[in-house]
Every structure is written in structure tokens, then in C-alpha cells.
Amino acid sequence: MRIVRFFGGVYLACGIILALAVCVAYGTVVEARTDSHARAVQSVYSSSLFDGILCLAFINIFTSTLLRWPFRRHHIPFLLVHLGLLMVIAGTVGKHLFGVQGITLIREGGESHTLIIPGSHSLLVETSKEDWRTPQSDRLVLGERLSVAGVSIGSLTVDIEALSPHAESGFDSWVKEGNLSIRGLPERPLSVWNPTMGQIQPLLYIEDGSERVALYACKTRFRERFLEGIGEAEESWIACVQDPFDGSVSLEAWNRRGGRGKRESFSIHAPSPLYAYREGFDGYGLVYSPPKGLFSEEIDLETPLQPVYRVLAPLEKRELNRPLIRLKASEGEKSEAIDLLYSPKNEGLKWPLLGGDYRVRFEPVQMDLPFSIRLHRATKLTYPNSPTPYHYEALLWIEEERKEQRVELSMNHTYETASGYRIYLSQVIPATAQRPAAIQCAINRDPFRWRLTYPGAIILCVGTLLLFSGLFRRRRGEDACS
Structure with missing residues (x-):
């Protein structure tokens, strides 16, 4: 019982609040000094330590709630506040584990139904053995450390023999x-x-x-x-x-x-x-x-x-680094080593491997979307004598479940699909003499937003108001320890 009271006690709650404050402050300092949100996310908000603190907070709040059993009328504000906190924490952890966040690039007149996950790493391998006009593809998702030894991709066996954090080509x-x-x-x-x-x-x-x-x-x-x-x-x-x-x-x-x-x-x-x-x-x-x-x-x-490649010193802004790997691929008696530079937007060339039987590219993880986006027109307006934009917009056609809808996106407008994906217009690349205009859209999906996070926030606000309103104060004669 003493252990249960410790996990539901105020001392642990104070320690959790202090730990969260230190983590958030450290993440803010890291992002301010490096100008890198990715570095702050990787070192703090996506770390196992931060997840552990959130789980410990969930246990503390849940246990402290159970310790009030049997519940009385004056416990209602307390229960609502704790329930709201539990729902918000559960929604945050659920978004981290099961949410989707990425970008998609579309050129004027083009269409896309894929999502690029920034900061992730994978190897795209395509083979021409059956018909080079319709190659078969496989993808190997790489971990954060880019360490691969003796892993199979189809009939290929690959190893990463060397790694440089940043290079140029x-x-x-x-x-x-x-x-x-x-x-x-x-x-x-x-x-x-x-x-x-x-x-x-x-x-x-x-x-x-x-x-x-x-x-x-x-x-x-x-x-x-x-x-x-x-x-x-x-x-x-x-x-x-x-x-x-x-x-x-x-x-x-x-x-x-x-x-x-x-x-x-x-x-x-x-x-x-x-x-x-x-x-x-x-x-x-x-x-x-x-x-x-x-x-x-x-x-x-x-x-x-x-x-040709040149190794450079790693940049403080982690999202601008382009790792260079040396990949060794073997199939039967054939073997070849090739240097590959990270292609952050999946637009680089795919390089031949093993005498033209394969072609390979080092790129982010890519996933299919349940809808497609077609870009009809993109416009970007800048301040006079300055490249800084003050407005940009795009006309899109979004097809989902065999229904096509006309959507106008701008820098302050968001569109949400029927499947729960939110689309933001994050960048417009003007047309040149050689290339049409293009846009970059940020797309995310939080499966627990309406189920846990938003309802939890509302319940938390209601419980806080009731707590300070005095409507559920303890009545005379009630057990003071309850």
C-alpha cells in the first residue's frame, strides 16, 4: 500500500512537474541555439526519457484518483480535472506513436498521392530483371543510426560499410x-x-x-x-x-x-x-x-x-544535413559498393547497381495517402523589391473515395479530408523558363485528436471551473478524510 501511495502521492507529482519543466526548457534552448526543430524533437520530445515521464505522469494521476475511492459528490471537480489530464496525456502519447506527419511536393498540372516523412531514411531498390519499363520495387526502412549489416531486400543482401553525417554532391x-x-x-x-x-x-x-x-x-x-x-x-x-x-x-x-x-x-x-x-x-x-x-x-x-561527393562538417540545423553512405550490395557471386547521398525530397537520380540489374536511391520513407491531390494553379506574391512573400495560394483538386472536390488553399487556410488528414500550404515555388510552378504541402493526421485530446481539454476546463466555483464543496458532516 505504501508503494501505491508513493505512485499517487504529491511528492512524485512535484518531481514529474519539475522534470517536465526541465525537459521543455532544455528543448527550447536547443531549438533557439541551433535553429533546428528536428534536433529539439530528437533530443527531447521524441526521446524515451520524455515518453517515460509522460507515462509516469499518467500513472501518478490515475493512482491518485483511485486513492480517493469511494468517491463523493465533492470529488466531481477533482475527478473531471484528473480525467481531462489523463485523456490529454493519452492523446499526446497516441499521436506520437500512431500519428502521421509529412510533406508532399506537386508541380503545376501534376498529381500526388504519396507522403514523404521528413527525417526518416530508407533505401528504394528497383529491379529490371523482368522488364525495365515496369520495374519492381522494394523499400528497406533504416533506423536512426543508419546501421545495416546482412539485411535482405528481395534477392539482394546489403550492408552499410561507411557513413558521413553530411556531404554534398x-x-x-x-x-x-x-x-x-x-x-x-x-x-x-x-x-x-x-x-x-x-x-x-x-x-x-x-x-x-x-x-x-x-x-x-x-x-x-x-x-x-x-x-x-x-x-x-x-x-x-x-x-x-x-x-x-x-x-x-x-x-x-x-x-x-x-x-x-x-x-x-x-x-x-x-x-x-x-x-x-x-x-x-x-x-x-x-x-x-x-x-x-x-x-x-x-x-x-x-x-x-x-x-562525385565531398564530405562536410555536420550542420547545427539537423534537418539540413544530407548523410552519405557507402552501400555494399551482393547477389550470388556478384558484389558492388556504391556511394549514395540522401535525397531529402525523393527527387534525386536512382543510380545503377550490379551491372544494371538494379537501381537504388537513398531517400526518406514514403507512404501512400487514401486520396490524391492535383495542382491546377499556384500563385505567390512578394513584397516590392524583396523575395519575402506576403501571400501565396493554390487551387487544388482533391479526389477521395471517388469524389473530386475543388479546394483553394492559402497561407492561412487549412483543409481537412474525410479521412482526417489536414493539409497546409507551406511553400510555393514560382515557375521558371524550364519548370512549372510547384507547391509543398504539409500533411498530418492525429487519430486521437477528437477522441482524446480535444474532449480531454474540454473536460479539464470544465473541471477547473467547477473546482474554483465552490458548487461541489464538502458538506457539513461529511468525513473530512474522504
């Missing part, structure tokens, strides 16, 4: 490890011109009937001086070498008859022709089309696209 295209790489031509060591080298020497000649086209290479910071010295002795085109993290290699064509030809900069983010060989199962390539007249026939020059 670039792309090597025309120049890889100091060699010029063009499909159909042997690789040539790259001799890059700079002002101290003196005479400009061509890297190679491409024969075109009776004509020949020379290829030169220079550092981008020497481009203008290089163009002044290249002359017009013969038809030529040049490769300007850049750091892969600043863009990749640009190609610039010149015509012997004078004048400047077409110049294009190739990177994965630029509006350049990007080819996926067998839908990415055989990798990707960039294509350059020299200006008309440079060759007697129109030709395209292709180069394979190759990712």
Missing part, C-alpha cells in the same frame, strides 16, 4: 579523373591551358571528311584570355573545366570563319539534355550538339554522368 561529365570522356572516342589525358604554358596546343583532332575540328581545354577562370589567343586558324571547339561542385564542364564552339558559336554549361541542375539509358538502369549521360556548320553533318557528343 557534384557531377563529373566531360572530364573524369583528368581524362576527356566522350562516347565512341578513346579517353585522352587532359592537358589544361593556363597563361603560364605559353603556346596553346590542341588536346585532340576530330576528323570530319576533309576538315578537322580541334579540341582545346582551359580553366574557366582563364576563359577570356584563352579566347583571345586561340585565333581562327582552324575550326575548333573547347572544353572549359570547372570544379564539379560548381557545375561540371561547359563546352564552347568556335567557327573558323569568325564569330562566336554556341556555348552551353552542363550540369544536372541546368536545362541541358540529360539522357537516362534504360530508364537509369544503365546510368545517365549528357549530350552536346555543336553549332550547325562546325561539322559537315550534324552530330551529337555524349558523355556518361558520374557523381
